[in-house]
Amino acid sequence: MLDKDKLRKADVFSGAAIFLFGLWVLSQALKMPMKDSWGGVMNVWFVSPALMPLFIGAMIMLLGALLCRMGLNAIGPEEFKATLRWLVSADLKRVLASDASVRFYAIALLFLTLVFINLPRIDFFLCAVLFLAAFITMFFFLDDGLLRAFLRFYLAGELLLLVFFALGLHRPAAETPSMLPDLLAAGFIAGYLCFVRFRVRARADLRKKFRVGLVVSLLTPFIVGPIFKYFLMVPLPKEGLVVAALDYVWYLEFL
């Protein structure tokens, strides 16, 4: 959590944002049926589906405005102007490019790419190995320089995957499911791991950490995945190359 002074400054902006959000909720609620008929039911104000959203929107607006006012009162107009100046200064850029911020971007990027790009289109096991390998190598070495390098490599790979999917190249021409996205992902994992190994080649401590991270990244999906797939009978988000191989092994005795 931020310290007290920064909190009061942040309150002005978060209060204003919350006020605007409340206004939006209110505007959406006003579009809901208040007196008209909906699904054969004639509305009166107390049955309307808008009743609670109106109350919530109004309360969010009120509380947001109060918070903004409290923040302004606490910091005073001069400090508020100084904060506004800071927001357009080079200092903000420095904060945004700081090591702690880059660590945040890395975590957010890893989660966002896993959920929005990889999981719906690439075999679960490959997604999990890529996610864990990238996550562990970025943070386990406790070296922000390496983290930035790995993050750039990972981002570049994910952008290529995004372009590949956006162009629709993953859609199979024939009826058989295409394994191309999985093969691409496997190539990306191999490339990423080679890059990491290359960057830590000169440091014995990091080479050891790399081995540990690699084992954890490879083993975990093969423990978690089968638990969900074969014991809890949960179909995985995308079942591709690795799941097909595992299915073959798992059901072999029943053939």
Added chain:
Amino acid sequence: MIDTFGIYLQSLGHVVGSPAHLAILFGSVLLGIIFGALPGLTSTLGVALLTAVTYGMDAATAMVCLLSIYVGGTYGGSYSSILINIPGTAASAATALDGYPLALKGQAGRTIGLATTSSAIGTIISMLFLVTVSPIILHFALQFTSFEFFLLAFFGILISGTLTTPDLVIKGWISGFLGLFLSMVGRDRLQFYPRFTFGIPELDGGIEVVPVLIGAFGIPQIIEVLKNRVQVGEIQKLQRILPEFGTILRNVPKIIRSSLIGVGVGCVPGIGEDIAAWVSYGAAKNTSKNPENFGKGEPTAVLSTEVANNACVGGAIIPLLNLGIPGSPPAAMLLGALMLHGVTPGPMITFEHPTFIIECAAILLLASMAMWIVGITLAKQVVKVLRIPAPLFMPIVGLLCIIGSYALGLDITNLYLMIPVGIVCYFLTEMGYPIAPLVIGVILGPMADENLRRALMVTQGSFWPILTRPVALSLVLIIAWLVLVQFPSVKAFKERWAANVLGRFRSSRHGG
């Protein structure tokens, strides 16, 4: 009464008699202790992740699993508090104040033993309250009308916002209302009108509670630990673990007081074990003959906090099962899990599942016993997990959050919501907004919405019945008081009045 006791014994036998249930019981307790011990992981997250694993189990077996991890997780936090001075969970933050100085004096084994026995006793006493208080609450709850349920939900959100906020109370309330907003997404249950769905069919069914909870609690935790590079310090040497029965027997009144605090705080909606532990710590210090020893390694401080935080477990389950209102964040997760297993907590629970509360009580007893056995025998092995670096286990937790959320509805839309909710919750936490009220808002939103409209339908838009019903009127007055005391003028008046009354009381005592 005899029937109840019979069902209780039968439930105990059902778990003890089945090797599978016993394995689940001990395994979940152990997992809970590990989750609690590892800084960054919490019992809430433990319950959330295990919910997905209980998907294929019946409700009773799932409760064995989830209550055990809840009990184990609440206790497990004391390990890292005592051995490395970093609370494994917020619930054990107060334990670190005296637990770590005791460990520095070479009494780590004794302190862990004391924490273990205290936690087990706290859970057992709260279980007794669950059994005895539930019928009384249910008796009253059956008389409740829609107005009372609406006000109860609203009160839950407000009190949770008031008491859990780390900064301004207003932020707690904003958090609660943001949760209420999230609960409005989807088709409303009375007229099936789509609210805030933007024409996306996946949103018609509303937002799934459990993925939102996993996102709200799990993602910010992962970001917090890895962004700030939380490092585990030197682990104090652990000697033989002793159950410390002597200290327990010498402090029975303190145990009773801490249990009452734990159960009482647990019953208040949305307030977690951390507040119970701090209140109990404060009470123990204020009533101690040697308050100056607190903070320097006072065993009764460890006893008070550990009894209270584990007593909070049973306390939090009382409003959860009887009213459908979770008493703490892990209880909120339990609510999601119960609904997943077709059990709807609330006043009708004794009609729909007549033995369920008694079964839960029996499971709590067994979980506390399993926790005590694991704590006394395996503590030395369990503390080894403290050596695992966070960058190794946090990504695994992240992956489990993802697959767990997906598995609950087999719907990838859950993940599309979970990640943004998690990132927004991280920013909210950074800016001093508590997450518990948001979660309580998501859970209680539908209850508040439906009951308000239903009540107004019955009264044709009149709010007058609120003033004629004692419970509703009491709730309105409490809500009004909660809001009014935040105004500086009312706050000043309250403080003046309290000082005045206290002054008169003191002068009358001196005069007497």
